[in-house]
Amino acid sequence: MTSAQIEIQLIACIVAVACAIPGTFLVLRKMAMISDAISHSILPGIVIGFFLTEDLNSPWLILLAAFSGILTVVLVEYIQKTGLVKEDTAIGLVFPSLFSIGVILIAKNAGDVHLDVDAVLLGELAFAPFDRMIIGGADMGPKSLWVIGIILLVTLTLLLAFFKELKISTFDKQLAATLGFSPVIMHYGLMTVASVTTVGAFDAVGAILVVALMIAPPAMAYLLTNNLKKMLLIASGFGIIGAILGYWVAHWLDASIAGSITTVLGVLFFLIYMFSPNRGLISVLYRQKRQEVEVHLLTFLLHLQNHSEKSERHINHLNEHINWHKVRAQSVLDLALKNNMITIDDSIISLTEKGKTFTSEAINYIITNKSAAIEEMKDRFFLFRG
């Protein structure tokens, strides 16, 4: 590995962690799309900043751009408060307008400004190591590494200092307010961090990758855990994996680094979306399928308990009256038999003692609205699950 390669990976990893932290809170606060809005509407700030400083890494430019990010949030909230349009529409109106202003500013000054909308939107990580930080003649490493490193440091400090407040204001706004933490300050604090991070990262990785890094790793983490601390760690972990893996995929394919990192994140997300042990698609579908059969079984047992007359308990009644398909009726019947809940005598179905106890207990739990207790009951009674 050359030192440029190491530097690129280092920058990518730091960006990933710096994005994952505010991203986790955005995802939990159902505000993920605001990161997309910010990533676009910083453009006018960047352009004006660039006119003034001529340096994409200048702190003034970062502040100005972050300010236009916050302006987005303020405008969106103002429009929402008027009640003239529904919540999301405000976001969809504000950021394209600000972005348009940015594009027009660039176009109008194309002669003087070497700033490309492509570069803002897509970024080019491969060039990051060429822009060095030189202090007193000494090479201190790539500028963007410094910029994003400082941002990460500030973010981490804020996270550690205000973890409790952030946690409470994310999960229980009212409690936070009664405890005296202003949800408004927390909100704008978070938005400021998100804006600054977006601005600090865009020049290295592009606006879209910033959005991917803010949303995808926390979303994956959320599919794996409910614990905020774990979520932050897992999200940062996925961000780093995506960054390093993405870099090498790009290297191997000779393709855009930002594109590869996003694609790797996409593949990772797809895998977790499918296979996460409790919340993945497969496990959800499997559980639903099983519960479907089990609910049918409960229904069927209850029906038996409710009706003593033989006609209601005849096997054919399952198809006719309860309106089930043959296949389903058979699988329910099999499950009930396997679990010793019923006996079949001359095509007439009767509940066994075990079946009766199970049914009465189940109805008890459901009527008292303690359906959670059903799962525990199933464990007790079922030899075979659906």
Next chain:
Amino acid sequence: MKDKIAIKVDDLTVAYNFKPVLWDVDLSIPEGVLMAIVGPNGAGKSTLIKAMLDIVKPIAGTIEIFGKPYKKQYKEVAYVPQKGSVDWDFPTTALDVVLMGTYGSLGWIKRPGKTEKKEALEALEKVGMLEFRSRQISQLSGGQQQRVFLARALVQKASIYIMDEPFQGVDATTEKAIINILKELRKSGKTVVVVHHDLQTVPEYFDWVTFLNVKKIATGSVKDIFNDDNLTKTYGINYKVSLLQ
């Protein structure tokens, strides 16, 4: 008079997210009754009527409207949903909402014409909302909104009226106006099914009642079954009719 069955529910089980909310409900609603469905929160009252209307798919059981499945009978049924299900900021006026009641009987592409408009205005007049016909729907009070929805059901000229908590968040005048119209409907031979919250008014408003708490507890005429026993069975605590007053 009450031998024809308007709605017949057989072995109905419904589960939301595979948690059963209605269990093995059997219910026959005779034609021409004004019936309340009562039960505690989470008893599955709304679910029961949504199943009747084919909005919620049951996992077991059948429902028949005058002997046929709902899909073939939807013109016979008018529905007044709970107020929460509506987009209040939708660009539509009171008259417009009432006209929606004619959509079911209008064919493809056809728009409400003069006849439909006349019917809609009559219905609005009946519920005392004629002067508010061009108001946007969110600019009406809770009671006024409910009247508009009742008017929408009235223009459907159905045989069965199914209403989800029509008295929720409604002023006393509106409540009286609505119940009078419902009683009128019953007099003209229609069947009215109402999810109802206020036990106190059951004997005064209704002649038929169903107690529901996940399972059906009892169904029958208010005179016969609105008693301490069924109230206790449904609500769990020692409920007494005398305590309601």
Next chain:
Amino acid sequence: MSVQEYFSLVFSDYTLRTITLGTAILGIVCGMLGSFAVLRKQSLLGDAISHAALPGIVIAFLITGAKTSNTLLIGALISGLIGTFWISGIIKKTHLKSDTALGLILSLFFGFGMLLLTFVQKMPDAQQAGLDKYLFGQAATLVESDVWLMAVVMGISLLVLIIFWKEFKVLHFDPDYSKSLGINTKLLDVLITTLIVMAIVIGLQTVGVVLMSAMLLAPAAAARQWTNNLGIMVFLASLFGALSGIFGTAISATSNNLPTGPVIVLIAAAIVVISFVFSPGRGILFREIRHWKNRNDLQLHKTLYFMFEIAKTHNDISHPHKIKILNNFQGYTRNSLKNLEDRAYITVDGPMWSLTQKGYDKAMNLYNQQDNTHD
């Protein structure tokens, strides 16, 4: 070239006519379908889909090598639809919320598209592929066949909206009720979503990925402020869309270095701002005026009520009283006295005031109202 010159040229100049027609039709389609996107609370879907279309465009190009936009747009449509249905899959089957699902699909699909784009750039004729125009939009590249395609999409959308007008209306106003009318809501959902995705896809070439969402939302959001009738709203949205398209094209064509897409979006945004502020029914300006008036009336009524309390102790309600005693009352000002006199609620005679019959009745009315609210 000035804007006036532009409009005189529009009918004779082939290129100008094509582009103007294209942006106008796009504006109409977006206004029409955007109205439904807004009412469906799917405002940000447009943004997600326009980004999600990128890999489809690139794949279509890589497979066919086609440069005609129609082939590329089919690719865009397919990947846009996959994105849409994956979004709803994520929302339905996991506990991730819609904002996260939208952001995920948006960024992940777009990033994948960028990766694919690097392969295109390595191809020998990469420069001519012109895939860049889908990112930022280039109305100037519109040709007659593009405009025809837009017209076809407009025709289909119009037809579908006319056929299912009342079904769409009741579905979006009151979904449960529409099901009870025997309406197939699932089919209608798929239909309108597909149309919205189509509108987004045909707009990409003109305004680009980023600005597409505004193209879809802005005309509808503006139109909503002027009417409470769905038909008029859809019509106005189409009109606003068309106007943004036409004037955006005109302005950008008549000045140097003004890209069309952003100008169209800014004009649409200006229409939104004007609508938000000046619409008579809902606008902020009139709302503020009403608030201010109400506050003023309330002050006046309080003063009148205070006078009523004094006057009613006398048999003659018009018995004159000293203005000085009003000084004890906080809401009283010279101005409010003048106002009350203007409304003929009181008469003022030197340092004395007296209640008129009209003023007495008004105050009595207020008194009764107050009584009622206490009930």
